Amino acid sequence: MDKILIVQTAFIGDAILASSLVQTVLRNRKDVELHLLVRKGNEGLFKNHPNIKKVWIWDKAKKYKSLFGLIPTIRKAKFDWIFCVQRFGTMGLLTTLSGAKKKVGFRKNPWALFFDFKIDHQIGDGTHEISRNAMLLTPWLGTQPTAEPPHLVIGEKELNKVRTYADEKEFICLFPASVWFTKQLPFEKWLELIAKHPDQKIYIMGAPGDKLLGDNLISQTQHKNIENLCGKLNLLESAALMTKARMNYVNDSAPLHLASATQSKVTAFFCSTIPQFGFGPTQPDAKIIETKTELKCRPCGLHGKKSCPEGHFKCGREIEVPTLKS
Template identity: 45%
Template sequence: MSTAPPSAVLLIQTAFIGDVILATALLDHLHQTEPDTPVDFLVRKGNESLLQQHPHVRQVLVWDKKNSKYQGLWRLLQQIRAAHYGRVITLQRFASTGFLTAFSGAPERIGFQKNPFAFRFTRALPHVIEGGVHEVSRNLNLLDPEYRGPVVPPRLYPSPTDEAAAAPYTTQGPYLCIAPTSVWFTKQFPQDQWVKLLAALPTHYRVYLLGGPPDVEACEELLRASNRPNTVNLAGKLSLLASAVLMRGAVLNYVNDSAPMHLCSAVGAPTCAVYCSTVPYFGFGPLSPFARVVEIQGILRCRPCGLHGYRQCPLNHFHCAYGIETSQLLVVLAEAELQAASCKPQALSYKL
């Protein structure tokens, strides 16, 4: 007697790059627990390259939020309903993706309780930002409310093309990567702080500045301000996955609490995450085998000032960033050098 194939699953995450990267932990979990279940993934336009070559994704759906946003949302709903998914899971707490989930026609419609359309979900879970629970665990609980396993890192799969694009930069001797920008000002270590670090880094390291096309000018300004020899601006020159390949081979990657940190986690790249206004306690911290968080020492009463970053410091002093010492960043480099020599991974631990 033949058995009907399992109904497909649709995962929805149309937020920023880092959110999509963290969601890839669900893809590996589904592949391990339900290897025959087809999985599709809906992302915002611009993030599809992260998943188009992913071995555990059948199809990538794309929502263009910048052009005919709501017409596109309606067309997506028709596409989703026509696909007859068995489960639709939104990882976001916003009305738009809640709408797609609630009216998808899927027998199982899953999301967080804070979503405005949660009343039409078949299962709605709390999104708990306390106790150091990592976002990966929050997401995995949508798949399995009883999941209490390890906080598995996200995982991306660079293609041979991505590997080839990064290869010319990995053979120039030992190198470091710095991803100096962020979408949010208060998540971004200031330029003059990066300049101090660049001046203090050992001269035998080549330094690559990384970012997307919007970050080209900021990285060029940093390059001019530092005037450090053996420093190269690669912003806008590598794809996200090629950048991940480059970061994987670095002695250390200096990043903000932003997408490049999650890229590091997804390929196991050594990470020094600089936290300004936000804190790892929110559950978005690095998950690489070697990962260190650098933040201002001591208590700053105004920190954290919110779950997400701001366009400017609410108190106009930004002491959470300017209070970080260059020596703190150099200590992590020394640890990374020892780690590379010993090849004994150490991981940050998170509570479940």
């Protein structure tokens, strides 16, 4: 039985996508002991997964102190294989010093020289991130596997928490916030979207820091049945509510991947980024909406920016928001 550690300590969305790698491992080999290393704050996503032996945690706030406290413990665990999904140096160093019999990671990692197997990672050709990540398993399996969809396990505790909200006959969920300005559908477009759904119960969703945005949307709409849930639900509870919604409207951000990992209905708005980067929804019935105008400046970056470099933000402002029927 191989003892395996998957390393993905990036943002929430990246951790959710790493669940695809977990599922791909399990589909190909049942006789494994599977461990996962994530950034502190993301561990709750995997607490219900029956096939993950242990979720290891790296505290980014304590960076190297946390890292060098973690490495000896990982070495003692004596892993057979370590798959480093992260392409940055900190986790490359951990992988190098992990003591695992076989170390696999992407060639772009600064520590790739010390990996036993180095895999190419190419963004922009339309390949989805879950397929790029699945390539890491090729040296272990002896063949390149097909990526399984991301998957999160929602428990009874999460379903019970959202039961009151989910009892509404019909409702939609809006996730209006993003860390990056140019990945966030403009405020006035969210108001327009709300106005196009007068007969639906609407929940505005997000983190505690998104509450003000939700309050501002509610204060500027005439909608009679809208509620701000920002900060009231954790990630798995939010995912539980998403599974019951008629539609979830999201930016190119973590809630998009929550929808993919729970097979929830989703409409994703892509402003400055493009689906061809490989971070779009994975479910076949998902809807992607982007500007119909050919803009020479789009995409302006892989992760979005704090402001529009051109000053006009046409990639967001020219998006046509839908109704449930469109």
